[in-house]
Every structure is written in structure tokens, then in C-alpha cells.
Amino acid sequence: MKTLGFIGGGNMGSAMLGGIIKAGLLKSEDITVADLSQAALDKVKEAHGVNVTTDSADVIKNCDAFIIALKPHIVAPALKPLAELVREDQLIISIAAGKQICQLEEIFGSDKKIVRIMPNTPALVGEGMAGICSNKNVSAEELDEVKKIFESFGEAEIVTEKLIDAVTGVSGSGPAYVFMFIEAMADAAVLEGMPRPQAYKFAAQTVLGSAKMVMETGMHPGALKDMVCSPAGTTIEAVKVLEEKGLRAAVIEAIHECTKKSIELSK
Numbered sequence: 555m556k557t558l559g560f561i562g563g564g565n566m567g568s569a570m571l572g573g574i575i576k577a578g579l580l581k582s583e584d585i586t587v588a589d590l591s592q593a594a595l596d597k598v599k600e601a602h603g604v605n606v607t608t609d610s611a612d613v614i615k616n617c618d619a620f621i622i623a624l625k626p627h628i629v630a631p632a633l634k635p636l637a638e639l640v641r642e643d644q645l646i647i648s649i650a651a652g653k654q655i656c657q658l659e660e661i662f663g664s665d666k667k668i669v670r671i672m673p674n675t676p677a678l679v680g681e682g683m684a685g686i687c688s689n690k691n692v693s694a695e696e697l698d699e700v701k702k703i704f705e706s707f708g709e710a711e712i713v714t715e716k717l718i719d720a721v722t723g724v725s726g727s728g729p730a731y732v733f734m735f736i737e738a739m740a741d742a743a744v745l746e747g748m749p750r751p752q753a754y755k756f757a758a759q760t761v762l763g764s765a766k767m768v769m770e771t772g773m774h775p776g777a778l779k780d781m782v783c784s785p786a787g788t789t790i791e792a793v794k795v796l797e798e799k800g801l802r803a804a805v806i807e808a809i810h811e812c813t814k815k816s817i818e819l820s821k
């Protein structure tokens with residue numbers, strides 16, 4: 555793939571764009587972003603020097619593959635009128651939550667190559683997590699090429715389409731829960747007298763380091779937790795409160811509701 559387009563250059567579109575350019579996989583001049591908002595286009599042009607247009611047809615006509623980064627309810631009304639411009643050899647990559655491959659086939663035709671992906675915003679800093687699936691028209695080589703793009707700004711795994719709603723619940727929407735957790739930890743440190751910028755650093759680095767331990771040691775998270783909890787020590791006092799307040803149940807229920815909403819969006 556030599557040229558890549560984005561239809562929608564908002565939060566997620568620009569996060570992926572930032573990741574791709576930082577990784578050096580494609581040059582700015584080979585990327586085109588279409589958005590109706592001139593402010594969004596000015597922002598991505600200034601940050602990344604990519605080509606910009608207010609006409610999504612330019613992207614479809616000029617790119618080997620394009621990523622649909624529009625809000626789910628906008629996808630059909632915005633792109634159905636342009637569907638006849640799509641070529642059979644072109645890769646259509648959608649990141650819209652709840653938009654199933656069969657719904658994308660209704661828009662573009664079941665003969666088209668369609669990839670459905672659920673990424674997340676940490677793509678912006680090269681630490682994204684994406685779940686990828688596709689229809690039967692996409693070859694293994696093409697899917698691998700798409701996977702490599704998403705791996706250029708984090709981790710990516712091929713999953714069955716059935717799992718994409720769970721991917722949305724855990725990693726697509728997940729950064730929001732983690733940011734809430736970091737904010738709450740920092741608030742607690744501020745309560746104890748720590749200056750706020752320092753509190754964010756202590757909280758965020760603790761989350762980063764803990765996540766790295768899970769990824770790099772391969773140890774069970776429960777065993778890693780046990781390593782921190784000294785008998786009759788400080789940590790177990792906090793753990794007791796988190797269990798009493800239902801941290802685990804809250805997280806499980808929250809992700810379940812998020813996953814349910816992703817399923818509902820596809821109806």
C-alpha cells in the first residue's frame with residue numbers, strides 16, 4: 555500500500571495519523587485526510603503536513619486504502635453516495651464502533667475488501683491496542699499489511715468479528731477508565747498534600763510501570779499484587795477498601811455495559 559486516506563480526522567483519526575507518521579511507515583505526502591471541519595483539517599495539516607480535503611471523494615479516488623474514522627451514525631449517510639467510486643482492489647478499513655462488516659458490505663458492496671478494526675487513542679503515543687477482522691475478499695497478505703500499519707503505533711491482533719464488541723469494552727473504550735483511575739489516584743495524593751502536577755506523574759508512572767510488569771513478566775496480575783502486599787502492611791489496607799467498595803465488580807459491570815452498547819449500536 556503506497557497511499558492511505560482518512561475519512562474523518564477527529565480524535566481517533568488524528569491519533570492514528572500521529573502514530574503512523576511517527577513510526578515512519580508512510581510519508582506525509584502519501585497520506586490524505588478528509589474532514590468537513592476546516593479546524594480539524596488545519597490541526598492535522600499543521601501537526602503532520604499531510605494532504606487535506608473537505609471532499610471525501612478525493613480520498614476514495616486517490617488512495618490505495620482508506621480508514622473510515624467517522625462517528626458510527628454518519629458512516630452510511632456520508633459514504634453511501636460515494637460508494638460507486640470505491641474500486642475492487644481498494645482496502646476499506648472501518649474503525650466505527652458497532653458497524654458490522656455486513657453493514658459495511660451493504661454500503662460498499664459485498665465484492666469489496668472490508669477490514670473492521672477497533673483501535674484506541676494511545677495510538678497517538680505509539681502504545682495503541684487494536685483488534686482486527688475482515689471479510690473474505692481481503693487476502694492474508696493484505697490483512698497482514700493492515701496489521702503492520704496498526705502495529706506501527708502499538709499492538710494489534712486478529713480476532714473474530716464476534717469479539718470486536720468485547721475489544722471495544724476492554725481496550726477501545728478502556729483508556730477512559732484508566733484515565734479516571736489515574737485522576738482519582740492523583741486526587742488522593744493531592745488530598746494528602748502533594749502538588750497536582752507531581753500527583754499526576756506519580757499516579758501515571760505507577761500505572762505505566764504496573765502495566766509493563768504484566769506484559770513483561772508474564773506473571774498473573776494477582777501474583778504481582780501479592781508481591782506488593784506486605785503482611786499487616788500498608789497496601790493490604792487499601793486493597794481491603796477497594797474490595798469493600800467493589801472495584802472489581804464495578805470494572806466488570808462497566809465493561810459489560812460498554813460491550814452491550816457496542817452490540818446495540820450495530821442494530
Ligand SMILES: NC(=O)C1=CN([C@@H]2O[C@H](COP(=O)(O)OP(=O)(O)OC[C@H]3O[C@@H](n4cnc5c(N)ncnc54)[C@H](O)[C@@H]3O)[C@@H](O)[C@H]2O)C=CC1
Nearest residue numbers: 562563564565566589590591594623624625626632650651
Ligand atoms: N475516540 C476513540 O477513543 C475511539 C473512537 N473509535 C471510533 O472512531 C470513530 C471516530 O470517533 P472520534 O474520532 O472519537 O470522533 P470525532 O468526532 O473526534 O471525529 C470525527 C470527525 O469526522 C468529521 N466528520 C463528520 N462528518 C463528516 C463527513 N460527512 N465527512 C468527513 N468528515 C466528517 C468531524 O468533523 C470529526 O472531525 C467513531 O466511529 C468511533 O466509534 C474507535 C476507537 C476509539
Ligand SMILES: O=C(O)[C@@H]1CCC=N1
Nearest residue numbers: 650651722726727728
Ligand atoms: O465511545 C465510543 O463510542 C468510542 C468507541 C470506542 C471508544 N470511543
